[in-house]
Amino acid sequence: xxxxxxxxxxxxxxxxxxxxxxxxxxxxxxxxxxxxxxxxxxxxxxxxxxxxxxxxxxxxxxxxxxxxxxxxxxxxxxxxxxxxxxxxxxxxxxxxxxxxxxxxxxxxxxxxxxxxxxxxxxxxxxxxxxxxxxxxxxxxxxxxxxxxxxxxxxxxxxxxxxxxxxxxxxxxxxxxxxxxxxxxxxxxxxxxxxxxxxxxxxxxxxxxxxxxxxxxxxxxxxxxxxxxxxxxxxxxxxxxxxxxxxxxxxxxxxxxxxxxxxxxxxxxxxxxxxxxxxxxxxxxxxxxxxxx
Numbered sequence: 576x577x578x579x580x581x582x583x584x585x586x587x588x589x590x591x592x593x594x595x596x597x598x599x600x601x602x603x604x605x606x607x608x609x610x611x612x613x614x615x616x617x618x619x620x621x622x623x624x625x626x627x628x629x630x631x632x633x634x635x636x637x638x639x640x641x642x643x644x645x646x647x648x649x650x651x652x653x654x655x656x657x658x659x660x661x662x663x664x665x666x667x668x669x670x671x672x673x674x675x676x677x678x679x680x681x682x683x684x685x686x687x688x689x690x691x692x693x694x695x696x697x698x699x700x701x702x703x704x705x706x707x708x709x710x711x712x713x714x715x716x717x718x719x720x721x722x723x724x725x726x727x728x729x730x731x732x733x734x735x736x737x738x739x740x741x742x743x744x745x746x747x748x749x750x751x752x753x754x755x756x757x758x759x760x761x762x763x764x765x766x767x768x769x770x771x772x773x774x775x776x777x778x779x780x781x782x783x784x785x786x787x788x789x790x791x792x793x794x795x796x797x798x799x800x801x802x803x804x805x806x807x808x809x810x811x812x813x814x815x816x817x818x819x820x821x822x823x824x825x826x827x828x829x830x831x832x833x834x835x836x837x838x839x840x841x842x843x844x845x846x847x848x849x850x851x852x853x854x855x856x857x858x859x860x861x862x863x864x865x866x867x
Contacts (some may be wrong), residue, residue: 604799654770661743754796
């Protein structure tokens with residue numbers, strides 16, 4: 576099929592949304608043998624090696640060496656904050672809350688893109704958008720506290736971790752829009768994943784996490800590692816392509832498809848059920864995001 580670049584970009588982001596949901600499953604698979612931050616750098620490291628192995632012809636190291644200091648700074652921020660730390664937070668979230676909660680709270684990413692656009696691009700703040708921002712965060716609070724009148728002392732640690740992930744994802748999306756066109760998507764993914772690996776590795780060392788070689792003998796954990804490594808390559812390459820050809824907020828909105836995949840996979844694999852108050856909070860978040 577001869578699809579336009581825009582349609583290919585839309586399809587790429589849709590696949591990224593599915594990959595994100597399945598990545599949360601790989602997190603739980605790896606958790607049977609690996610500590611949270613350790614599994615992050617193992618997944619990203621494997622994804623990085625797979626990227627070099629299968630896409631080496633698309634990578635020009637000469638081009639990477641001569642990019643501007645501005646691009647290096649942006650890539651560092653994308654890789655450390657928008658990828659490495661963000662994946663650590665969503666990994667912690669996947670171990671403490673439902674797949675649907677991860678997807679819904681992750682849906683606040685477009686608002687952080689919008690807020691960062693106001694701060695760094697000096698876009699004008701509209702009253703309607705500010706209202707929808709508050710509406711979505713009310714929905715997040717309902718979802719996280721399981722109460723129509725949110726009590727912040729009941730805010731789940733898993734939900735808080737996912738909210739921090741959404742902030743990091745917003746940094747990544749906006750960073751991609753700031754990059755020059757000197758590097759292609761594969762080269763960007765290569766540099767970003769290298770920074771993400773180093774960031775997550777350093778965090779694991781600071782946290783005192785250690786790797787037991789025997790953990791690699793656990794078939795479930797090893798399967799999660801392989802799955803996570805492959806999905807990291809898919810997500811890193813496709814999202815760069817999608818963000819390049821789509822509006823930053825629109826691309827983030829397409830990731831809302833994760834909210835369709837998450838409850839289905841959550842029920843199939845973990846028998847996760849949605850209680851009415853959680854459903855209400857999820858709908859409020861989605862209405863706020865859609866209305867923006």
